[in-house]
Amino acid sequence: MGSKESIIQALRSAAPQSYPKPDLSALKADSLRCGDLLEGFCKAVAASGGKTAFLEGNPEAAAKALFPDTDDIAVVPGRFGVAENGCVYLEEPEEGRRLDYFVHEALVIVLDRKEIVANMHDAYDRIGETVTGYGIFISGPSKTADIEQALVFGAHGAREVGILLK
Amino acid sequence: MSTEKHAAAARKYLKDTAKVDWQDETLWLVRGKRDRLSKQIPEWEALRDAASRIKLYSNSHLPELLEQFESHAVANGAIVHWAKDAGEYRDIIGGLLTGHGVRLFVKSKSMLSEECGLVPYLEGLGIEAVETDLGERIIQLMGLKPSHIVLPAVHIKREEVGRLFEKEMGTEPGNSDPTYLTHAARRNLRQYFLKADAAMTGGNFAVASTGEVVVCTNEGNADMGTSAAPLQIAAFGIDKIVPDRESLGVFTRLLARTATGQPVTTYTTHYSAPRKGTEFHIVIVDNGRSRILADREHFRLLNCIRCGGCMNTCPVYRRSGGYSYSHFIPGPVGVNLGMASDPDRHKGNLSACTLCHSCEMVCPAKVDLAEQIYRWRQHYHTSAGKKAISDGMAFLMGGPGRFGAGLTVGPGAMKALKAVGGHWGKGREFPDIVSSKNLESIEKQDHGK
Numbered sequence: 014m015g016s017k018e019s020i021i022q023a024l025r026s027a028a029p030q031s032y033p034k035p036d037l038s039a040l041k042a043d044s045l046r047c048g049d050l051l052e053g054f055c056k057a058v059a060a061s062g063g064k065t066a067f068l069e070g071n072p073e074a075a076a077k078a079l080f081p082d083t084d085d086i087a088v089v090p091g092r093f094g095v096a097e098n099g100c101v102y103l104e105e106p107e108e109g110r111r112l113d114y115f116v117h118e119a120l121v122i123v124l125d126r127k128e129i130v131a132n133m134h135d136a137y138d139r140i141g142e143t144v145t146g147y148g149i150f151i152s153g154p155s156k157t158a159d160i161e162q163a164l165v166f167g168a169h170g171a172r173e174v175g176i177l178l179k
Numbered sequence: 180m181s182t183e184k185h186a187a188a189a190r191k192y193l194k195d196t197a198k199v200d201w202q203d204e205t206l207w208l209v210r211g212k213r214d215r216l217s218k219q220i221p222e223w224e225a226l227r228d229a230a231s232r233i234k235l236y237s238n239s240h241l242p243e244l245l246e247q248f249e250s251h252a253v254a255n256g257a258i259v260h261w262a263k264d265a266g267e268y269r270d271i272i273g274g275l276l277t278g279h280g281v282r283l284f285v286k287s288k289s290m291l292s293e294e295c296g297l298v299p300y301l302e303g304l305g306i307e308a309v310e311t312d313l314g315e316r317i318i319q320l321m322g323l324k325p326s327h328i329v330l331p332a333v334h335i336k337r338e339e340v341g342r343l344f345e346k347e348m349g350t351e352p353g354n355s356d357p358t359y360l361t362h363a364a365r366r367n368l369r370q371y372f373l374k375a376d377a378a379m380t381g382g383n384f385a386v387a388s389t390g391e392v393v394v395c396t397n398e399g400n401a402d403m404g405t406s407a408a409p410l411q412i413a414a415f416g417i418d419k420i421v422p423d424r425e426s427l428g429v430f431t432r433l434l435a436r437t438a439t440g441q442p443v444t445t446y447t448t449h450y451s452a453p454r455k456g457t458e459f460h461i462v463i464v465d466n467g468r469s470r471i472l473a474d475r476e477h478f479r480l481l482n483c484i485r486c487g488g489c490m491n492t493c494p495v496y497r498r499s500g501g502y503s504y505s506h507f508i509p510g511p512v513g514v515n516l517g518m519a520s521d522p523d524r525h526k527g528n529l530s531a532c533t534l535c536h537s538c539e540m541v542c543p544a545k546v547d548l549a550e551q552i553y554r555w556r557q558h559y560h561t562s563a564g565k566k567a568i569s570d571g572m573a574f575l576m577g578g579p580g581r582f583g584a585g586l587t588v589g590p591g592a593m594k595a596l597k598a599v600g601g602h603w604g605k606g607r608e609f610p611d612i613v614s615s616k617n618l619e620s621i622e623k624q625d626h627g628k
Contacts, residue, residue: 029473043222045220061441109455132428137427144389144391159398160361165362167361
């Protein structure tokens with residue numbers, strides 16, 4: 014018998030009591046929603062260590078204006094933002110270069126200011142069950158507190174993250 | 180093995196009182212952050228309830244959910260492996276790496292890899308295995324093991340990291356500024372990320388309906404590794420299965436808030452298909468989890484999402500440190516996981532609990548941690564001295580005659596108890612019992628006042 018079969022058999026013979034799948038609709042309906050999604054999102058991005066700005070004109074120029082101290086900036090499109098925690102959802106980047114999301118000094122995400130959902134329940138409802146190969150929520154710059162719980166930005170990923178709202 | 184093993188180890192740890200206080204305050208700070216964040220969410224208790232119910236559903240439907248996960252993962256282009264135990268886990272990963280000619284292997288934090296002894300095994304195969312989470316890297320370079328599952332180097336002082344990085348990364352002598360040291364590690368580890376032949380992560384969640392593995396991190400080390408290397412491996416225990424993305428909405432709201440007091444981790448990455456031109460392998464591991472599932476008194480342990488929240492709140496963990504426990508996972512959940520894996524080896528941790536139940540109040544998936552420790556104690560007496568005292572008390576309280584006789588000999592008996600109390604008696608007060616004659620005169624004095 015293969016390992017898969019013996020694991021499945023062990024799980025079947027464990028025969029735990031069967032618990033029903035919970036209905037999450039009441040929880041989702043009652044979950045925290047801020048009044049102004051855009052305002053809530055911008056506050057949450059700031060709390061995560063990121064910046065937001067309204068985009069007028071060229072995204073590359075706006076990105077440079079946001080982070081004038083570096084030339085190593087990636088500018089990428091985001092699908093939608095999440096007001097409760099400042100996350101932006103991104104999918105597989107062009108030509109599969111996932112590294113672009115992490116390897117540069119600064120990451121600038123261009124986002125439609127109308128594309129903000131309230132919380133992670135709404136976020137996953139928005140994505141649905143469609144599989145695109147890769148998806149990521151990014152909330153602010155890379156960070157760590159592994160040395161004496163002191164918060165430091167720029168651990169391994171982008172040191173700075175900006176959201177340009179178009 | 181002594182059943183007082185934790186107490187004996189903790190006694191050594193407690194000698195450095197300044198470090199004990201610092202460690203206690205650090206962990207309490209994280210617990211405080213968790214409290215502030217959770218109180219901003221009015222539906223917090225409903226979220227915990229939902230998380231617990233989703234886990235109970237998932238863990239009681241594992242065969243179908245795992246098969247569903249596998250069929251979706253295969254359709255996405257991943258290659259799925261199954262490991263019954265730690266040996267198979269090591270063989271599968273070792274085989275993949277040697278088969279692909281891997282010399283340099285970068286990994287992000289995975290408690291499963293600690294559980295299965297992966298890194299020492301790979302080093303035996305001549306593969307350089309580099310931990311890339313900053314805390315894990317510090318621990319690895321020091322030749323130590325994590326003392327906390329989310330904050331692996333929480334017991335290390337900045338000066339120790341400064342001296343370590345001076346030796347290993349050539350940082351300035353005497354500089355122990357956390358920002359300076361973190362950025363030195365950033366530069367140092369970049370070369371490994373960009374040169375690595377393979378990268379591995381654990382998995383916080385595995386979604387049955389999509390076949391994707393979800394990894395939640397702050398540093399970006401998992402993402403750097405998996406986005407650069409030509410071979411990606413993700414390995415997780417069968418208890419990481421959740422039914423669908425709707426469930427992720429519940430867990431991603433709870434995990435970071437409880438673990439570190441953040442609204443969410445910096446990166447919540449969903450891996451389903453391999454990057455173009457690369458391979459993505461998934462290893463599904465049992466290693467004793469099906470045995471826990473069969474245990475009616477302890478199967479709720481599988482609800483655990485490894486947030487570490489129970490450690491930050493536990494009064495015993497905070498004041499005894501991760502290394503006082505014999506299991507590689509310490510704190511309330513570690514006491515239970517150790518007992519579930521090898522009770523004779525780990526029963527010495529059972530005394531590391533005051534039954535205050537704070538862990539159960541904090542646990543985002545409502546694992547009955549303290550109740551389970553209590554249940555283990557019913558089968559494994561924690562100390563011979565305590566058993567003698569408890570049997571003696573049962574006899575003494577067994578009838579009014581015995582009780583009365585007990586009172587008469589009380590003053591002398593208390594002295595005897597102090598002598599036989601042993602480990603159980605250490606740190607406990609044994610108040611003097613006054614004789615009944617003296618008691619009468621004390622009462623008279625009191626009434627006279």
